[in-house]
Amino acid sequence: MSRRSALFMGSVGGVAMAGGGAWLGRAGATQAMAAPAAEGAIGGLTTVPPYAPSGRRPKNRRATWSQQFQASHGWSAAGAGTASAEVNDKSDFVRGTQSVRVTTNGTGKQSYVRKSGMPAMNLSGKMIRLVFRVDDVTNLSKLVFYLGSGSLANFFSWTFHAHSKTSANYVQSGEWVTVHLQWADVTSAAGTYSISAVGKPSMKTGFTDMSFAVYDNAGGPVTYRLQAVELIPDTAEVFPKGVVSITFDDSHKSIHDLARPVMDSFGFPGTVYNIADAIGTGSFLTIDQMRSMQNFSGWEMGGHSYANAVHTASYPKLSAEQADEDFRKLREWLVSNGFTSEHFAYPHGAFQKTSDGVPVDLIASRHFTTARSIISETIESFAPAMPYRLKALTGINDGAGIGGTALSQLTGANGKLDRCVNNGDWLILCLHKVVDGAPKTSTEIGTAGLTTLMQAIADRDIPVVTVEEAMAYYK
Template sequence: MGKRRANAHGRAAASDRPVVSRRAALLMGGAGGVAMAGGGAWLGNVAAQSVTGPQAAAEGAIGGLTTPPPYAPSGRRPKNRRATWSQQFQDSHGWKAGGAGTASAEVNDKTQFVRGTQSVRVTTNGTGKQSYVRKTGMAEVNATGKMIRLLFRVDDVSNLAKMVFYLGSGGLTNYFVWNFHVHSKTAANYVQSGEWVTVHLQWADVSGAAGAYSISAAGKPSTTAGFTDMSFAVYDDAGGQVTYRLQAVELIPDTTDVFPKGVVSITFDDSHKSIHDLARPIMDSFGFPGTLYNIADAIGTGSFLTVDQMRSMQNFSGWEMAGHSYANAVHTASYPKLTAEEADEDFRKLREWLVSNGFTSEHFAYPHGAFQKTKDGVPVDLIASRHFTTARTIISETIESFAPAHPYRLKSLTGITDGKGIGGTALSRLTEEGGKLDRCAESGDWLILCLHKIVEGTPKTSTEIGTAGLTKLMQELQDRDIPVVTVEEAMAYYK
């Protein structure tokens, strides 16, 4: 498909293209293929987006790396989930741009698009007020057992504040709302400049309700059908304008299609020995496996796991031994502090170390959740895609879906602790009525939890959870009958 598209636009066939340098190839698309991401092509992180329209997808698929990794990912990425309802913003779509925060708009914009021949373009006015693309009075839409898939682009996120989606009726006098992206000036952001981004919104993530709609104490919406109105809203930070483009609003089967009560993956970072000594026995008693993201350089030193302990957890308790970094120094610095060559080399050595020690996982977690560009401008998540099938972040503005919208930016809830006054994510946020576990069980999602150290007494930092707190978490999962699977097992459903 990619070759036919390239030829149709007058580009040379793949066999006619010159061999590109390692650096240029990284900039042009890394893994040599467009990963199918939860119902649409994964188009994010094409660093050189000088082309527009459907050509952008073809350019994003260019490979040609001169030194292919010895252990490339097997390609067990999410399948394309077909939309049951779709608005792709082609001619006569009938949606309107407006709001007190809008400066200008073109609802039939033919300069930037990745489907069909056009998208909607809107520029905010720099006042911090709402700008939107919306349609009311549509034929009724049934969203039962569905999640909303959004495909959009923000040209420059420097002045982006937040993004919101409304689903309602009665001219939006009744609505549910998802606050799906709040932009950070310091942390890694799911939405980055110049990328076409896919986001999934599930009922487990609904933020609020108004009018005739409500959300129960357990997080269950009062209705999931009869919707006639939709609105995609963007706010700038009142410091400057933001130009955004909307390509698609769709409904696809949600996580409950595979897991009626949702699903949880319990992941641990950094290879701490306490994961083997304290977490494993607790989880063994419930029959729950975990995914452990490892720093190869640390194994067998100080307070870290040994290879034999890792093998025991994998072979006898069903744990997954995944990757976090090869060098401890790289973990401390994080990949955006490296050049593309340095990052790629650490990924290569990490994967080789895992395979040579009998660990077959193709999954990875970014140190500090950082997947931004390297020092020389190459997106780290593109480099990760050369070596691993998924890469986990610590972004949690919405919970991950099944299949994920972006397999190299898996969302997770981190800093879970039963300590007091030490920051992080209070365990009660998961276990209380209407918390993350109730929402997972009631409405479905893929809740990925990120833990670090386990302690026998009272946690002193946000990266610690006590054995009592971990036991309570496991008991709450069991009581709700939520399946617990490793990341590898989750992805296996989409071979």
């Protein structure tokens, strides 16, 4: 399979330019020239992209406490939903020489890997890192983690994955997955533990018990493997009050005309994920507007797709080569027009495998430093657990009866902003179109609602950064 880099021909004020410094409009032409082959090809994609990621993704965070399930780990596998288990399984692992393997019995009941009575642990300023794999997610229902004491008579729980039959899932078949659990994500409390009205846990120390629980959907068994349970520094280490990134998808002109003035008044920058093919047409941003937002208000101009048709279809509907080609053209278009962002958002949040079986997030990694989804079952963290599956809360609106995420779920007591400021996380918000007056769909927010949201963030003194700025904290 051949891949090509490009010599771009464009013009600025009628003056023709060539090479990597060219400025491209929508109709910028390309002239192909050969690119060298690269090692470590993904899905048969065998050449280096002309603009590969610079390598600014975060380094692995060192654990302050770690259980990697090697010999004599002392954890047990049980539960009413367990059919079989091997706690020293050497058939599949990504650290050391073994992991824990468990198969559920297809009844929908809890299966778990657990240990109680450990030396008391202090999780102040810490988050939990899990590394695990589900062999086949067909019958997966949900994943829950329990942290407590008294043989789990007292516990906090995180329901950190509920499997969807229709949407993109953070947990996919046969992949080793990393998840971060933060205090802002606690789902429930029991026994002597509680969560306050603004989302603060009653304690963060004295924990002796941990349990990794899996529930199938009662339609058949699920085999899962647990590789690590660890503690690492949480987001509050850098941002004591958490941090927010405000992102906009689809390049709507209203981002410039309506959102920018509101956010300028608070001194907040945003990240726009752009469809290159739409720029300069109809109700979409122009290149001059994009440059103005970037150069004078500190906004970030990231990528969403090159072709409109690709945005409509989404990348999993394409072959790996077609997806890679759109990523390449998008990144080249951004760079050639003076937009320095290395960050991307999946159209419709879809990063499943292409039509010929290559994970879209792996292809994205050839061209960008992060890629954002619209998964929000837990909130994102510093550093992100999986930079090519950044989590974000979407559908935020101030309408009535139009679905999506009601604005009050952020601004109200015990809402996302309270949890962010009191416990620390990286809350990435995904917006689309801004309107004067009342929104009519869940992808719209009114200027009044946007102002309310910005004021709520400012009132809590939560810092606002672009995605690019956020990632720069962990070079």
